[in-house]
Amino acid sequence: MPHSLVLNLLPQSPIPPKYLTGRHLHALFLTLVSSVDSTLGDRLHDANADKAFTLSPLQINSPLQKGGKGGSKLQWQHQQPIPAGTPCWWRISLLDDTLFGRLTQLWLNLNPQHPWHLGPADLYITSIQGTPQSIQPWANASTYAQLYEQASDRERSLNFTFATPTAFRQGQFDTTLPTRECVFKSLLSRWNKYSGIEFSEIAIESIFPSFVNIHTEILADSRSKFIGIVGEVGYRILGEVEPIQIKQINALADYALYAGVGRKTTMGMGMMRRLYAS
Secondary structure: OOEEEEEEEEEOOOEOHHHOOHHHHHHHHHHHHHHHOHHHHHHHHOOOOOOOEEEOOOEOOOHHHHOOOOOOOOOOOOOOOEOOOOOEEEEEEEOOHHHHHHOHHHHHOOOOOOEEEEOOEEEEEEEEEOOOEOOEOOOEEOOHHHHHHHOOOOOOEEEEEEEEEEOEEEOOEEEOOOOHHHHHHHHHHHHHHHOOOOOOOOOHHHEEEEEEEEEEEEEEOOOOEEEEEEEEEEEEEOOOOOHHHHHHHHHHHHHHHHHOOOOOHHHOOOOEEEEOOO
């Protein structure tokens, strides 16, 4: 059962920009896990471990304030420290029941007065949102069976926002172009790995881009440089396609909220979700 949890945070001291990278937030997540299950924390720390989770960059604004269609644009780099007392939020998605169940004690026994550390700063987790709200479209939960059952077998429009820089691995190198193969094969791989409702194949050849409004962004730190696209892309299912195949593609489109796509999703990249016409 995938969960998209939004943690509301309150820093007690300024957070310097160099501690707001995906690497440091990844370490904070492992610290949270280890606080309730040190063995699981060690396993997730292993470079070869199955990482059934994704993380967002730390956000200092309501997603609706960041501009465009219910928070389609997020902040992934900080040039200035986040001041003490600034309300922040951080999205963690969990893709399998085992991981969520192992962390239940963390969510149930949350102490808003217990400080967590991000670099030199202490953070309080003031609350956790796990259900959709009008001002927070990144919080949700659903079973895989519900995702599949509720997916339309008629809807042919598939519109997405790529909210943080997204790139895909092809062979030894990265590509930033969100082709149908890159996007939907990434979703299909994660769906088949965790859902227990395997799709042997989907009608990728029937998916065509219908709208593209993207640009590239570069993230650079002392260790590496990452180039990815952000923006909006629309696809359409064209031609004679069986309803069950349309249903499978729609299920994957809805699953994007939890799974993300492409590289470095455990460090804040590849966040995407489906957009519906208002």
